[in-house]
Amino acid sequence: MHAYRFRVTSDENDEFLREIELLASNTFEDFHKTLVESCKFQGNELASFYMCDNQWRKRTEITLVDMNADEDGEANTGGTLIMRNIKLNQIINDPHQRFIYVYDFLNLYTVYIELMKIYQADITLPHPRVIKEVSEIVLPVVKSGIILEAEEEVYDDEGIKSQFGEEEDDDFMNEDEELFSDDSPLN
Incomplete structure (x- = not known):
C-alpha cells in the first residue's frame, strides 16, 4: 500500500504549514476531515478541492456535497466528483500533484496542497495523520457566533x-x- 505525503501552505500566514500523510486508498473526504481538524475549522461549511496544474490554475473540482442532486436527493452528478466517492489514487497522476482546498465559500479560507512524496506506507500507523504542524491559519475572531472586526x-x-x-x-x-x-x- 502506498502513502502520499502532502505539504499544505497558506497565503494568509507565511508561517502556516502542515504535512499530512494519507494512504492511496483514503478518500478526499478523509483528507477534508483531516484538514478541518488540523486547521481548527468548525466543520459545518461547504468545501472543495481543486486539482491544479503546475501553475496553480484550477482544473477539476472535487466537492463535499453534490449541489446538483434532484428534489428526491438522488444524485444528478453529470460529472460532479464527490469527496466521499473519490479515492486519492483515482485522481493523482502526477508525482507533484497540486490542489487548492477552499473551505467556507463565504470567507474563502484557502490552502495550497502539493504532493511531496509517494512511498511504501507503514500500515502499523494510523492514517490519515498529521506529520508536521507549524502555526495556525488566519481565522476571524468570533465571539458568540458573531464575527468581530479589528x-x-x-x-x-x-x-x-x-x-x-x-x-x-x-x-x-x-x-x-x-x-x-x-x-x-x-x-
Whole structure:
C-alpha cells in the first residue's frame, strides 16, 4: 500500500504549514476531515478541492456535497466528483500533484496542497495523520457566533495616530454642521 505525503501552505500566514500523510486508498473526504481538524475549522461549511496544474490554475473540482442532486436527493452528478466517492489514487497522476482546498465559500479560507512524496506506507500507523504542524491559519475572531472586526486606528493627514476616537470625531462634525446650518447666526 502506498502513502502520499502532502505539504499544505497558506497565503494568509507565511508561517502556516502542515504535512499530512494519507494512504492511496483514503478518500478526499478523509483528507477534508483531516484538514478541518488540523486547521481548527468548525466543520459545518461547504468545501472543495481543486486539482491544479503546475501553475496553480484550477482544473477539476472535487466537492463535499453534490449541489446538483434532484428534489428526491438522488444524485444528478453529470460529472460532479464527490469527496466521499473519490479515492486519492483515482485522481493523482502526477508525482507533484497540486490542489487548492477552499473551505467556507463565504470567507474563502484557502490552502495550497502539493504532493511531496509517494512511498511504501507503514500500515502499523494510523492514517490519515498529521506529520508536521507549524502555526495556525488566519481565522476571524468570533465571539458568540458573531464575527468581530479589528478595532480601526484613526490617523490624521500627516499619518500621526489620532488621540481621538471616532465618537469624538463625530462630535466635531456635528459642531461644524451647526455652524453652517440655516439657523446659524453666521448666515
